[in-house]
Amino acid sequence: MAKAMDYENLNENVKKCQYAVRGELYLRASELQKEGKKIIFTNVGNPHALGQKPLTFPRQVVALCQAPFMLDDPNVGLLFPADAIAKAKHYLSLTSGGLGAYSDSRGLPGVRKEVAEFIERRDGYPSDPELIFLTDGASKGVMQILNTIIRGSSDGILVPVPQYPLYSATIALLGGSLVPYYLEETANWGLDIVNLRQSVAQARSQGITVRAMVIINPGNPTGQCLSEANLKEILRFCYQNNVVLLGDEVYQQNIYQDERPFISARKVLMDMGAPINKELQLVSFHTVSKGYWGECGQRGGYFEMTNIPPKAVEEIYKVASIALSPNVPAQIFMGLMVNPPKPGDISYERFIRESKGILESLRRRAQLMTDGFNSCRNVVCNFTEGAMYSFPQIRLPPKAIEAAQKAGKVADVFYCLKLLEATGISTVPGSGFGQKEGVFHLRTTILPAEEDMPAIMDSFKKFNDEFMEQYEDHKGYSRM
Amino acid sequence: MAKAMDYENLNENVKKCQYAVRGELYLRASELQKEGKKIIFTNVGNPHALGQKPLTFPRQVVALCQAPFMLDDPNVGLLFPADAIAKAKHYLSLTSGGLGAYSDSRGLPGVRKEVAEFIERRDGYPSDPELIFLTDGASKGVMQILNTIIRGSSDGILVPVPQYPLYSATIALLGGSLVPYYLEETANWGLDIVNLRQSVAQARSQGITVRAMVIINPGNPTGQCLSEANLKEILRFCYQNNVVLLGDEVYQQNIYQDERPFISARKVLMDMGAPINKELQLVSFHTVSKGYWGECGQRGGYFEMTNIPPKAVEEIYKVASIALSPNVPAQIFMGLMVNPPKPGDISYERFIRESKGILESLRRRAQLMTDGFNSCRNVVCNFTEGAMYSFPQIRLPPKAIEAAQKAGKVADVFYCLKLLEATGISTVPGSGFGQKEGVFHLRTTILPAEEDMPAIMDSFKKFNDEFMEQYEDHKGYSRM
Numbered sequence: 033m034a035k036a037m038d039y040e041n042l043n044e045n046v047k048k049c050q051y052a053v054r055g056e057l058y059l060r061a062s063e064l065q066k067e068g069k070k071i072i073f074t075n076v077g078n079p080h081a082l083g084q085k086p087l088t089f090p091r092q093v094v095a096l097c098q099a100p101f102m103l104d105d106p107n108v109g110l111l112f113p114a115d116a117i118a119k120a121k122h123y124l125s126l127t128s129g130g131l132g133a134y135s136d137s138r139g140l141p142g143v144r145k146e147v148a149e150f151i152e153r154r155d156g157y158p159s160d161p162e163l164i165f166l167t168d169g170a171s172k173g174v175m176q177i178l179n180t181i182i183r184g185s186s187d188g189i190l191v192p193v194p195q196y197p198l199y200s201a202t203i204a205l206l207g208g209s210l211v212p213y214y215l216e217e218t219a220n221w222g223l224d225i226v227n228l229r230q231s232v233a234q235a236r237s238q239g240i241t242v243r244a245m246v247i248i249n250p251g252n253p254t255g256q257c258l259s260e261a262n263l264k265e266i267l268r269f270c271y272q273n274n275v276v277l278l279g280d281e282v283y284q285q286n287i288y289q290d291e292r293p294f295i296s297a298r299k300v301l302m303d304m305g306a307p308i309n310k311e312l313q314l315v316s317f318h319t320v321s322k323g324y325w326g327e328c329g330q331r332g333g334y335f336e337m338t339n340i341p342p343k344a345v346e347e348i349y350k351v352a353s354i355a356l357s358p359n360v361p362a363q364i365f366m367g368l369m370v371n372p373p374k375p376g377d378i379s380y381e382r383f384i385r386e387s388k389g390i391l392e393s394l395r396r397r398a399q400l401m402t403d404g405f406n407s408c409r410n411v412v413c414n415f416t417e418g419a420m421y422s423f424p425q426i427r428l429p430p431k432a433i434e435a436a437q438k439a440g441k442v443a444d445v446f447y448c449l450k451l452l453e454a455t456g457i458s459t460v461p462g463s464g465f466g467q468k469e470g471v472f473h474l475r476t477t478i479l480p481a482e483e484d485m486p487a488i489m490d491s492f493k494k495f496n497d498e499f500m501e502q503y504e505d506h507k508g509y510s511r512m
Numbered sequence: 513m514a515k516a517m518d519y520e521n522l523n524e525n526v527k528k529c530q531y532a533v534r535g536e537l538y539l540r541a542s543e544l545q546k547e548g549k550k551i552i553f554t555n556v557g558n559p560h561a562l563g564q565k566p567l568t569f570p571r572q573v574v575a576l577c578q579a580p581f582m583l584d585d586p587n588v589g590l591l592f593p594a595d596a597i598a599k600a601k602h603y604l605s606l607t608s609g610g611l612g613a614y615s616d617s618r619g620l621p622g623v624r625k626e627v628a629e630f631i632e633r634r635d636g637y638p639s640d641p642e643l644i645f646l647t648d649g650a651s652k653g654v655m656q657i658l659n660t661i662i663r664g665s666s667d668g669i670l671v672p673v674p675q676y677p678l679y680s681a682t683i684a685l686l687g688g689s690l691v692p693y694y695l696e697e698t699a700n701w702g703l704d705i706v707n708l709r710q711s712v713a714q715a716r717s718q719g720i721t722v723r724a725m726v727i728i729n730p731g732n733p734t735g736q737c738l739s740e741a742n743l744k745e746i747l748r749f750c751y752q753n754n755v756v757l758l759g760d761e762v763y764q765q766n767i768y769q770d771e772r773p774f775i776s777a778r779k780v781l782m783d784m785g786a787p788i789n790k791e792l793q794l795v796s797f798h799t800v801s802k803g804y805w806g807e808c809g810q811r812g813g814y815f816e817m818t819n820i821p822p823k824a825v826e827e828i829y830k831v832a833s834i835a836l837s838p839n840v841p842a843q844i845f846m847g848l849m850v851n852p853p854k855p856g857d858i859s860y861e862r863f864i865r866e867s868k869g870i871l872e873s874l875r876r877r878a879q880l881m882t883d884g885f886n887s888c889r890n891v892v893c894n895f896t897e898g899a900m901y902s903f904p905q906i907r908l909p910p911k912a913i914e915a916a917q918k919a920g921k922v923a924d925v926f927y928c929l930k931l932l933e934a935t936g937i938s939t940v941p942g943s944g945f946g947q948k949e950g951v952f953h954l955r956t957t958i959l960p961a962e963e964d965m966p967a968i969m970d971s972f973k974k975f976n977d978e979f980m981e982q983y984e985d986h987k988g989y990s991r992m
Contacts, residue, residue, distance in 0.1 A: 036661060036723040036756040037793045039823035043663045051833045062616075076836070080609035088581065095579035098841075099571045107590040111582055127809070129560035134808045136542075168648050168811065171835045179685075181516060183523045201834045205659075243516040276516040313517045328614045329607070329840035331648065343519035353531045354681045355651045356556070359839045360809035361578075 049204035050464070051197050057448050061458035072488060074476040075458045077252075077420040079326030079390075082479045087325060087386050089116060089379040090368040094361055096120035097131055115378045123364045131360045137352040139166025139334070140360070143367040147334055150370030155299035163337040163345065166366060168358045170282050170319040170333035175202050177278060177315050177335065180348055181244050182208035188235045190245035190275070192223070193466035194423065194473070196252040200466070211235040211242055212466060217425065220414050221254035223247075225265045232273060244276045245269075247297065250283040250418025253465050253475040255398075257292040257417045263300040267312060276313040282333075283419040285323030288395040292417060298338055314338040320365045322420065324390040332362025332369075397478045397485055398422070404489030409500045416478060423462070426472045426496075432503035444472040450499060455491045529684035530944070531677050537928050541938035552968060554956040555938045557732075557900040559806030559870075562959045567805060567866050569596060569859040570848040574841055576600035577611055595858045603844045611840045617833040619646025619814070620840070623847040627814055630850030635779035643817040643825065646846060648838045650762050650799040650813035655682050657758060657795050657815065660828055661724050662688035668715045670725035670755070672703070674903065674945035674953070676732040691715040691722055692946060697905065700894050701734035703727075705745045712753060724756045725749075730763040730774065730898025733945050733955040735878075737772040737897045743780040747792060756793040762813075763899040765803030768875040772897060778818055794818040800845045802900065804870040812842025812849075877958045877965055878902070884969030889980045896958060903942070906952045906976075912983035924952040930979060935971045 034040050039047075058075050065071045073081060080086060092112050097120050102108050108117060124130060126142030138144065144161040151159035167173035175198075181187065182203065188211040191199045195212075203210045213231040215221040232242050247266060249258040258266075270277045279297040287294055298316055302309050320332035337345060372387075373380040398416040405413035405424040413424035428436075428443050436446030444461035451474075452458055462473025480488050514520050519527075538555050545551045553561060560566060572592050577600050582588050588597060604610055606622030618624065624641040631639035647653035655678075661667065662683065668691040671679045675692075683690045693711040695701040712722050727746060729738040738746075750757045759777040767774055778796055782789050800812035817825060852867075853860040878896040885893035885904040893904035908916075908923050916926035924941035931954075932938055942953025960968050 033754060035754060035791075035793050035819075037795075037820050037824050039821060039827065041723075042660055042824060042827055046660050046827050046831055049830065049834070051830055076614065078609070078614045080612035081614070082609070084609075084612075086610065086612045091579045091581075095575040095582070098578060099575035101568065101571075102575070102591055105591055107587065110587040111585055111591060129558065129562070129564075129809070130566065131809050132560035132564075132566045132807045134556065134558045134561070168839060169835065175835065180522055180526050198834060205831065205834070243521075274513060274515060311515075313515050315517075327612045329609070329611050329837065331837070331839035339515075340517050341519060344517050344522060347519065347522055347526050350529065350531055351526055351685065354529070354678060354685070355649065355655065357809065357811070359648060359811035359842060361841055362839060 045205050045207050049201040051201045055460075055464060056445060057452060057458060057460060060449060061452055064452070064456070069456055071456045071458050072480055073458050074480060075460050077322065077477050077479065078328050079420075079479050080328065082477075083481045084326050084390060084479070085386070086327065087383060089373055089383050090325075090327075090365055092116035093119045093123065093368060094364050097123055097364055098361065100124055100130055113378045115373065119368070123367060126367075127360065131364070133360070134357040135360055135363060137357050138164075138349060139358055139363050143363050144334075146367045146371045147336070151298070151336060155296055155302065157299065157302040159336060163340065165335055165348065165352060166358050166363050167333045167335060168331040168362065169321060170280070170317040170335075171198050172331075172358075173317050173333050173335040174198060174278070174280070176348065176351060178202050178208070178244075179206055180344070180351070181276065182206040185209055186240055188240040188242040190228070190231060190242055192246065192248060192251070192254075194253055194462065195246070195465055196248055196280070197464055199246050209235070209240050211240065214468065215251070215254055215256070217414065217471075220417075221251055221256040223258065223262055223266065225269055228269055242273060242275055244278055246278045246280060248280040249297070250286060250294065252280075252283065252419050253421045253423040253460075255414065255416035255419050255421055255423060257287065257289075257294065259292055260295050260300055263295065263297055264304065267297065267301050267304065267308065271308050271312045276315065279314060279316040281316055282319040282322045284318065285391070286394065286420055287418045288398040289415070289417050294418065298336070301338065311339060313340055315340070320362060320369050323369070324387040324394075325365070325369055326390075327362070327365050330362040330365050331359060332366045334366060393482045394420070394478060397480075397482055400482075400485050400489065401476070401478050404485075404492065408493050408496045410504075411496060420477050420479060421475050422478055423473055423475050426474060428472050429500065429504045431505060432499070435503065444474060447472065447499065448474050451492070451495055454495045457488065457492060525685050525687050529681040531681045535940075535944060536925060537932060537938060537940060540929060541932055544932070544936070549936055551936045551938050552960055553938050554960060555940050557802065557957050557959065558808050559900075559959050560808065562957075563961050564806050564870060564959070565866070566807065567863060569853055569863050570805075570807075570845055572596035573599045573603065573848060574844050577603055577844055578841065580604055580610055593858045595853065599848070603847060606847075607840065611844070613840070614837040615840055615843060617837050618644075618829060619838055619843050623843050624814075626847050626851045627816070631778070631816060635776055635782065637779065637782040639816060643820065645815055645828065645832060646838050646843050647813045647815060648811040648842065649801060650760070650797040650815075651678050652811075652838075653797050653813050653815040654678060654758070654760065656828065656831060658682050658688070658724075659686055660824070660831070661756065662686040665689055666720055668720040668722040670708070670711060670722055672726065672728060672731070672734075674733055674942065674947055675726070676728055676760070677944055679726055680946070689715070689720050691720060694948065695731070695734055695736070697894065697951075700897075701731055701736040703738065703742055703746065705749055708749055722753060722755055724758055726758045726760060727777065728760040729777070730766060732760075732763065732899050733901045733903045733940075735894065735896035735899050735901055735903060737767065737769075737774065739772055740775050740780055743775065743777055744784065747777065747781050747784065747788065751788050751792045756795065759794060759796040761796055762799040762802045764798065765871070766874065766900055767898045768878040769895070769897050774898065778816070781818065791819060793820055795820070800842060800849050803849070804867040804874075805845070805849055806870075807842070807845055810842040810845050811839060812846045814846060873962050874900070874958060877960075877962055880962075880965050880969065881956070881958050884972065888973050888976045890984075891976060900957050900959060901955050902958055903953055903955050906954060908952050909980065909984045911985060912979070915983065924954060927952065927979065928954050931972070931975055934975045937968065937972060
């Protein structure tokens with residue numbers, strides 16, 4: 033007889049969910065690494081793993097908070113600047129028992145206040161700390177909100193395709209229905225409202241009530257930045273359709289062009305005035321894992337709720353309580369992120385030098401990578417306007433698709449595995465994010481060190497050209 | 513029309529779950545604190561919030577890992593002992609990018625290896641790091657495993673009553689069925705197998721398949737330590753009934769008597785030999801939040817799986833991947849907890865002095881509190897053999913029960929609210945943990961500072977005696 037935790041007896045929703053970012057490619061890459069092969073992990077936006085140095089000032093502050101007895105040591109000034117010491121004392125005063133005590137399940141009230149002040153400075157509208165919850169990374173916040181919304185398989189969540197698989201996996205895990213809306217690759221991954229309406233109509237015809245819509249701005253894996261006009265259309269659409277908008281804005285600091293700066297969904301909503309600004313339900317997500325911080329391993333994030341009624345907020349608070357509190361060190365990182373050194377502070381120059389250095393290099397790498405991909409046979413790639421990824425389309429010849437079928441693999445998985453074996457570059461196949469039928473992509477981060485980038489792109493080009501040489505029909509395979 | 517995130521439209525399972533540890537009493541205590549009243553928060557096992565100092569050595573190591581640039585500073589030796597520096601280098605070498613990089617979703621392989629070695633030393637049987645997952649606190653691990661097991665309302669989970677509400681809340685959230693088994697207060701909260709069989713039979717008659725059984729050892733809120741004989745019975749029972757055993761062993765370092773030392777479910781299982789040691793499915797949980805560490809705010813924990821087949825382990829790994837990785841600093845704390853300073857290390861003496869100091873004081877406090885409660889009118893209390901709680905029975909007079917009914921409160925909530933208003937002592941009513949019909953308790957931690965304990969118990973006694981005076985029928989209310 034099968035036992036309670038044998039595979040056949042497990043929760044079907046658990047079995048159904050897929051998470052490609054750490055899927056087959058990642059597992060194979062880990063194996064190859066164990067065998068001694070040098071692997072370039074570009075499968076996940078994990079900057080420090082690829083050599084990005086942490087910002088000095090926030091690390092100094094959190095180190096002091098972890099070892100507060102240093103504050104009483106006469107030698108502390110030899111290792112720490114005075115403003116880091118002052119900040120550490122400030123954050124310790126916001127806790128009730130230092131980093132070792134559970135905080136309120138929503139996070140430290142003092143840090144939530146700093147987040148609200150940041151949002152107000154950013155958007156020009158006040159924000160209420162009581163509607164801000166700190167979380168162990170943005171993913172945990174997204175999962176918590178989706179858990180509150182999804183009641184069963186007839187509840188639909190609009191998700192962009194291609195999408196970040198956190199959404200598809202979580203919706204599957206919670207037993208809801210993913211309602212895809214397609215981003216338009218030829219329009220630089222723009223969002224078309226007509227297409228959105230069609231998606232909703234189709235879902236309705238299948239008995240699905242669309243209850244929420246996810247936007248990822250800047251886009252993951254697609255890298256586009258949404259325009260103000262586009263955001264307005266989206267907000268109006270959500271309002272008309274009684275849909276809560278989930279704004280994944282974790283890449284808001286990662287912008288690599290000047291034409292379309294980041295603008296938050298909340299600011300656009302507030303700009304639109306009554307009645308929509310008092311009615312539309314919005315939850316916005318942010319993190320310390322991205323931007324020029326890249327503090328992924330700390331697991332810090334927040335969500336801010338707009339127009340969510342107090343009784344619903346209470347329910348979300350109650351569920352947050354079950355796991356007691358988000359980790360406290362990352363709450364301090366969040367405070368520091370929304371309240372960084374100011375001009376005149378001892379650490380200001382250094383902080384600016386470090387953060388600008390990272391962002392400017394990311395901008396150059398975004399360009400290097402786009403250009404590199406576009407120089408390859410059968411590869412076309414939109415420019416990475418924001419976020420941390422390049423998402424080239426790989427036009428696979430029919431013979432390659434056939435060979436993949438023979439090997440029992442999806443065609444882009446086949447391509448990415450060959451790429452991995454040949455070059456050590458660990459990417460994620462486009463099928464992990466969703467893509468139109470018969471079209472293939474891969475996702476790579478733009479995070480490898482800038483000095484390594486030319487060699488990586490050369491290595492990719494060499495592999496790709498040989499692959500195309502091998503599988504292309506020389507009698508005249510024409511581009512799609 | 514109600515909107516998607518209005519209360520009436522939320523997931524019913526979210527609304528159904530209860531979490532008393534941060535429920536009505538906690539919320540009222542927080543309000544009173546805001547109004548300036550001095551509150552003694554004994555509602556949650558949060559030692560640092562009540563003044564327990566963190567252990568110095570682990571904090572030094574994690575501070576160095578947070579600010580690794582200090583390792584290159586010639587002055588580092590003025591603030592940190594050489595063994596802390598060496599340990600920090602060791603743990604940094606186990607990461608791929610320091611504390612700012614996501615780890616493997618199961619946690620750092622090197623730390624999981626150290627956990628496995630700890631388990632082997634503790635139990636005398638080898639443990640496999642591949643079957644150990646690090647988590648953001650033990651609660652998150654419990655939630656993850658229950659999510660893997662529970663498929664719907666006909667899946668039952670055996671939970672002790674009184675129980676820690678993590679279990680009832682999570683089972684409600686996941687839409688499963690809680691199958692209670694009652695602990696016997698008069699037998700020092702012992703577990704009776706006959707009673708367990710009755711619970712299972714009753715659940716079956718209602719169409720519920722019992723799939724897992726939770727034990728909390730040492731007990732929360734009840735403080736008992738399970739004997740080896742009792743654990744054997746439980747394991748045999750689980751084996752006969754095809755039930756996976758979930759062993760919540762987070763209080764394994766918190767033992768306040770010598771007759772019944774902690775013994776892990778896994779050790780007893782292995783001692784029992786074939787076939788049960790190869791068959792019975794067991795998941796054991798541990799944390800850095802309890803013991804003499806009390807590092808609650810760091811959110812670190814692990815679970816270890818025994819006899820769970822690889823295909824099921826893979827599914828659990830996949831679900832863990834969705835939120836990318838547990839926080840890395842707490843993984844280091846876990847490594848340090850299972851691998852503390854050794855005799856001969858520079859920091860050994862200090863570490864032992866600090867940890868013994870905490871444990872011995874907890875032991876004295878456990879006794880002080882039990883004795884204090886037992887000296888009060890209409891209060892009887894079992895001795896806290898382990899864990900961090902005292903769980904006295906409060907024999908409420910009929911008039912008090914009537915007054916509570918009039919006030920629209922459960923009787924023990926009524927009592928605990930009055931206690932809070934009168935003394936500032938914030939406890940959790942027994943109804944939040946489950947108790948037999950008509951019997952009332954409260955839970956308090958034994959964590960207030962030792963020097964404050966006599967005053968707290970006096971204040972409790974004064975309140976209780978006045979309460980009993982007010983509500984007791986002087987014509988001869990007899991004890992139940």
